[in-house]
Amino acid sequence: MMIPDFKQTVPVDQIGVEERVARFRTRSIKKESKLFALKLALQMVDLTTLEGMDSPGKVRQLCYKAMYPHAADPNIPMVAAICVYPNRVRLAAEILKGSGIHVASVATSFPSGMGTLESRIEEVKYAVDEGADEIDMVISRWAFLKGEYNYVFDEIATFKEACGPAHLKVILETGELETYENVRKASDIAIYAGADFIKTSTGKISPAATMPVTLVMLYAIRDYYLRTGNKVGMKPAGGIRDAKTALHYLVMVKETLGAGWLTPDLFRFGASSLANDLLMQIIKQKTGQYQSPDYFSIG
Amino acid sequence: MSEKELTTHQNLHFDELWAYDPAPESPDYVSIEPQYQLFIDGTFQKPESGRYIDTVNPSNEKVLAQVAEAGKKDVDKAVTAARKAYEGVWSKLPAKERGKYLFRIARLLQERAREFAIVESMDSGKPIRESRDIDIPQVIAHFFYHAGWADKLEYAFPGVRPKPHGVAGQIIPWNFPLLMAAWKIAPALAAGNTVVIKPAETTPLTALKLAELIRDAGLPPGVVNIITGAGQTGVDIVNHPGIDKLAFTGSTEVGKIIQKAVAGTDKKYTLELGGKAANIIFDDAPVEQAVEGIVNGIFFNQGHVCCAGSRLLVQEGVAEELVYKLKLRMETLIVGDPLDKNTDIGAINSKVQLDRILGFLTEGVEGDQKIYQTKCNLPEKGYWCQPTLVENVSQSHRIVQEEVFGPVLTIQTFRTPDEAVNLANNSPYGLSGGIWTDKGSKIFNVGKRIRAGVVWANTFNKFDPTSPFGGYKESGMGREGGIHGLLPYLELS
Numbered sequence: 042m043m044i045p046d047f048k049q050t051v052p053v054d055q056i057g058v059e060e061r062v063a064r065f066r067t068r069s070i071k072k073e074s075k076l077f078a079l080k081l082a083l084q085m086v087d088l089t090t091l092e093g094m095d096s097p098g099k100v101r102q103l104c105y106k107a108m109y110p111h112a113a114d115p116n117i118p119m120v121a122a123i124c125v126y127p128n129r130v131r132l133a134a135e136i137l138k139g140s141g142i143h144v145a146s147v148a149t150s151f152p153s154g155m156g157t158l159e160s161r162i163e164e165v166k167y168a169v170d171e172g173a174d175e176i177d178m179v180i181s182r183w184a185f186l187k188g189e190y191n192y193v194f195d196e197i198a199t200f201k202e203a204c205g206p207a208h209l210k211v212i213l214e215t216g217e218l219e220t221y222e223n224v225r226k227a228s229d230i231a232i233y234a235g236a237d238f239i240k241t242s243t244g245k246i247s248p249a250a251t252m253p254v255t256l257v258m259l260y261a262i263r264d265y266y267l268r269t270g271n272k273v274g275m276k277p278a279g280g281i282r283d284a285k286t287a288l289h290y291l292v293m294v295k296e297t298l299g300a301g302w303l304t305p306d307l308f309r310f311g312a313s314s315l316a317n318d319l320l321m322q323i324i325k326q327k328t329g330q331y332q333s334p335d336y337f338s339i340g
Numbered sequence: 341m342s343e344k345e346l347t348t349h350q351n352l353h354f355d356e357l358w359a360y361d362p363a364p365e366s367p368d369y370v371s372i373e374p375q376y377q378l379f380i381d382g383t384f385q386k387p388e389s390g391r392y393i394d395t396v397n398p399s400n401e402k403v404l405a406q407v408a409e410a411g412k413k414d415v416d417k418a419v420t421a422a423r424k425a426y427e428g429v430w431s432k433l434p435a436k437e438r439g440k441y442l443f444r445i446a447r448l449l450q451e452r453a454r455e456f457a458i459v460e461s462m463d464s465g466k467p468i469r470e471s472r473d474i475d476i477p478q479v480i481a482h483f484f485y486h487a488g489w490a491d492k493l494e495y496a497f498p499g500v501r502p503k504p505h506g507v508a509g510q511i512i513p514w515n516f517p518l519l520m521a522a523w524k525i526a527p528a529l530a531a532g533n534t535v536v537i538k539p540a541e542t543t544p545l546t547a548l549k550l551a552e553l554i555r556d557a558g559l560p561p562g563v564v565n566i567i568t569g570a571g572q573t574g575v576d577i578v579n580h581p582g583i584d585k586l587a588f589t590g591s592t593e594v595g596k597i598i599q600k601a602v603a604g605t606d607k608k609y610t611l612e613l614g615g616k617a618a619n620i621i622f623d624d625a626p627v628e629q630a631v632e633g634i635v636n637g638i639f640f641n642q643g644h645v646c647c648a649g650s651r652l653l654v655q656e657g658v659a660e661e662l663v664y665k666l667k668l669r670m671e672t673l674i675v676g677d678p679l680d681k682n683t684d685i686g687a688i689n690s691k692v693q694l695d696r697i698l699g700f701l702t703e704g705v706e707g708d709q710k711i712y713q714t715k716c717n718l719p720e721k722g723y724w725c726q727p728t729l730v731e732n733v734s735q736s737h738r739i740v741q742e743e744v745f746g747p748v749l750t751i752q753t754f755r756t757p758d759e760a761v762n763l764a765n766n767s768p769y770g771l772s773g774g775i776w777t778d779k780g781s782k783i784f785n786v787g788k789r790i791r792a793g794v795v796w797a798n799t800f801n802k803f804d805p806t807s808p809f810g811g812y813k814e815s816g817m818g819r820e821g822g823i824h825g826l827l828p829y830l831e832l833s
Contacts, residue, residue, distance in 0.1 A: 051626075052624060052625065052626040052627075052778035053626050053628075053629070054626040054629040054778075054798050056629075056798070056799065057626060057628075057629025057630075057632055057633065057798065057799070058628075058629060060632065061628075061629070061632050067469055067473070067681070068360065068681075068682055069360070069363035069681040069682055070360060070361075070363075071360075071361045071362070071363045072361040073361055074358065074359065074360050074361040075361070077358060078358065081358070260628050263352075266352075267664075291358075295354065295358055296354060296672040298352060299352035299353045299354045299356075300353050300354065300355075300356040300357035300358065301352065301353065303357055303358055
């Protein structure tokens with residue numbers, strides 16, 4: 042495989058990207074196609090809690106929410122994964138054992154990435170040992186913005202190795218990269234260094250995920266696929282709170298990468314409150330009525 | 341992605357797993373009369389000719405309504421009414437009051453935007469997304485913009501006294517029915533002229549709805565007269581001695597006839613005619629956005645756009661990747677019911693136009709030209725054409741030289757900027773052009789050498805009432821929009 046020269050910039054036109062996104066937003070999703078997409082979106086949620094306040098009790102609650110999103114309707118699908126800090130992985134893995142729900146852990150000095158390389162590698166290994174099968178790493182934005190692309194490439198490759206069998210999601214923290222061309226470049230670096238998924242944000246920086254940023258990343262994934270035949274996943278994270286936005290993301294994935302990516306194996310939403318809005322809309326589609334938020338358990 | 345690298349042609353499947361359910365805008369929201377009369381002197385009048393023509397919904401071939409066909413006498417009545425209104429009322433009105441009427445029309449259009457969008461899509465076949473998001477908002481913007489000019493003409497042309505010509509005769513095409521009416525009526529009224537306007541025979545309904553709206557707005561009778569009819573009605577307007585100024589948008593063929601007809605008279609005229617625009621993609625262009633620009637350039641409004649980017653010129657180094665990605669993008673275009681909110685490409689405006697396009701795709705194809713069409717399913721009834729690429733063409737082919745006016749894009753390659761400019765300019769037309777590059781200096785360098793009225797950089801088919809629009813060479817004369825567009829409706833003394 043030929044690795045591109047990351048000093049070269051793939052041009053991205055800001056206005057063009059944003060106009061394309063505006064077109065996705067005009068798609069009108071109705072009836073059966075809406076119900077299908079709502080259920081699909083729910084199955085793509087990485088239910089997330091990443092707070093200093095995350096006690097075992099809170100994580101336990103989140104795990105049960107992941108398994109039983111809406112007890113009143115057993116036909117509702119489960120979410121894809123839960124996403125926690127490394128010291129809560131063991132508990133989550135115990136609760137979710139046998140459920141099919143993945144356990145994702147942030148690592149590598151999340152959210153800043155400012156730890157030593159050694160400590161960051163250790164953190165990855167610890168999380169995997171504790172039972173995480175997905176690792177959400179952060180790249181060194183300082184190195185990227187300084188133009189040290191090889192450093193970023195190498196750290197990703199190193200963490201990928203430390204992951205062993207666990208899948209690696211690479212968080213670019215696009216809110217700090219500022220330009221779409223930077224987003225594209227960081228996506229390419231992550232993909233060629235071995236990312237299984239590329240992810241927009243930690244959720245700790247504003248702006249977090251946006252549709253235009255995600256579109257630029259989807260184009261990087263598509264180019265890689267067209268060159269190599271290998272599929273890399275995409276995870277927008279942070280700021281996606283309502284079902285309507287989630288459906289627009291799915292429209293964008295469908296019309297950019299096709300049906301092949303409309304699966305939790307290749308597309309995830311990093312979110313917490315999104316799940317309940319999806320549930321409300323699913324129940325609305327089924328019954329024709331909106332219910333109060335009090336009828337939906339919080340995570 | 342170099343040519344060598346793009347060897348793994350993977351398949352992306354856009355239609356599987358998840359298809360969008362129909363999301364149609366309801367035609368029940370609007371009411372269309374079975375028969376429409378001529379709008380002359382502030383009232384709807386039966387035609388002296390006694391003749392009516394059908395207007396058809398091109399997406400299902402059903403007759404929507406009958407509209408009157410104005411004969412010579414009807415044209416004369418309209419021109420007489422316009423003359424009377426000009427001399428009796430409109431030219432005596434303070435400019436500020438003219439502006440108020442235009443503001444009122446704009447606001448009424450805003451209130452009834454949805455209704456106008458639906459009728460436009462039903463009568464013309466264009467997708468509701470475009471009529472709702474582009475046509476009608478642009479119509480409103482044109483009225484607002486020109487309303488502002490009505491009492492400021494002396495500032496637009498300082499040192500000279502701008503005066504209206506009198507009665508403007510206007511003939512508009514079927515591709516942007518209401519928008520072209522706005523492009524014509526708004527500057528004419530702002531400048532102080534009165535109007536006799538004829539919409540195209542296949543798309544008269546929104547103009548007739550506009551007539552109702554103008555009547556409801558209380559515009560003095562005769563200031564705007566909207567008369568329907570076919571080619572002969574247009575001829576009668578052109579030849580009527582009471583017309584002071586002609587404005588025509590349509591084919592170059594008819595434009596030439598008009599020029600001959602007005603030769604030797606003192607009628608002022610502007611013509612906005614055909615085009616065969618080159619959309620030039622350099623190898624440093626943002627590829628994905630260029631693909632969007634190409635799609636918007638040629639498939640917008642089924643390609644029924646005089647400034648459509650119908651000739652793709654792509655630098656050889658990126659040609660393979662670009663065309664591959666263009667084809668991927670085309671597979672996601674939804675062709676079908678114009679009233680469905682998800683439709684990207686609607687119906688071809690008429691049987692006549694469809695036959696013309698298909699003629700190009702059969703007789704126009706010579707030698708080793710290759711036609712690529714998307715795999716979309718077309719409805720059984722109605723007039724439809726898949727988005728089409730024609731590859732392996734060269735400058736000498738008919739399909740490269742002539743205006744198809746449909747969703748058909750020809751693809752040629754070039755090696756250097758000079759070659760691109762030469763290919764772009766090697767056309768009897770000169771209405772618009774597009775340049776795609778990441779390099780700002782190249783935009784200016786190449787842009788100023790393209791002989792076209794509008795050149796877009798890293799975008800295509802963008803319109804704004806403040807921006808002048810018009811052609812070089814056989815694409816016409818005069819400009820519409822902006823200060824430049826007011827000028828043809830004024831005499832400066």
